[in-house]
Amino acid sequence: MEKIKLYSNLVSPPGRTVQLTAKAIGLDLEFHSIDILSNEQLSEQFIKMNPLHTIPVIGDSGTILYDSHAIAIYLIMKYAPESTLYSQDPAKQAKINAILHFESGVLFARLRFMAEIVREASDMSEIPRDRLDYALKAVELLEALLMDKYLAGSHMTLADISCMTSFSNMDCFLRLDREKFPKVFAWFERMKEIPGYWEINQAAIDQFGDLIRMIFESNKKKENRLYE
Known part of the structure; x- marks a missing residue:
């Protein structure tokens, strides 16, 4: 094939x-x-x-x-139609879909809203407070959604994979307080055990952190040249 x-x-x-x-x-x-x-x-x-x-x-x-x-x-x-990642049961499927809409409409959207500013910034202090607060509110909502071990119930689904990838980028930006979001970070640790986490997701987060630092350094040099 x-x-x-x-x-x-x-x-x-x-x-x-x-x-x-x-x-x-x-x-x-x-x-x-x-x-x-x-x-x-x-x-x-x-x-x-x-x-x-x-x-x-x-x-x-x-x-x-x-x-x-x-x-x-x-x-x-x-x-893999029999996979438990996406249930064939209408009620369970609807719950997964609801979380997927939350991920795209809230979690990822607010990550992107913040990231748009980063491309022009030379430090995280230049990110407007309202954008940071907006992103933090999304994590608060994620904490509230975790009423079980995973977002759609007692086992991992596509909803967890989707939210985890966006959350990990957001945490890289914000360096979130683990004590403030205990359910989120307990869930995040469980997600680190899924196949491919370290070679796909963690490798990306390491690269993402380097990319942010590179953008900040590049923008600082641009600013310095303006005053030379």
Whole structure:
């Protein structure tokens, strides 16, 4: 079988959701890195695949899909329909879907809202307080959602994978207080045990931290040149 092609970037939380989902169900993806800092996602070739010019995108024997949740559900339904990552029971499936909407509409959206400023900043102190508070509120909501070991019940689902990738980027930004969010960090430690966590997610977080420092240093140099 021809490998499914994944077009993404290692530091992208949605892209890692697809990678970790594939890992969990035993799928081997062919990874194609998209350089988002140089706006490769705006190229004519990429826009032909995804008019919204977002990552991730997959190509599976002629089927092109974008949006990490849609991709992950597709992969499970097609290649591992019995997987407990995405229940076939309507009520359980609805609960997973609700958390997925929370991830895209709140958790990832507020991460992105904060990250937009970082590209132009030279220090975290330059991030407006309202954006930081907005991100922190999302983590408070995540804490409230954890009424069991996992977000949709007693076992891990796609909802957990999706939220974990965004949360880990947010924690890298904010250096969150573990004592303030005990349920979130207990859940996060459990998520570190899933297949592929260290080589996919943690490797990305390490790179993400380096990227933030690189952006800050680059912007500081630009500012200094203005005053020379």
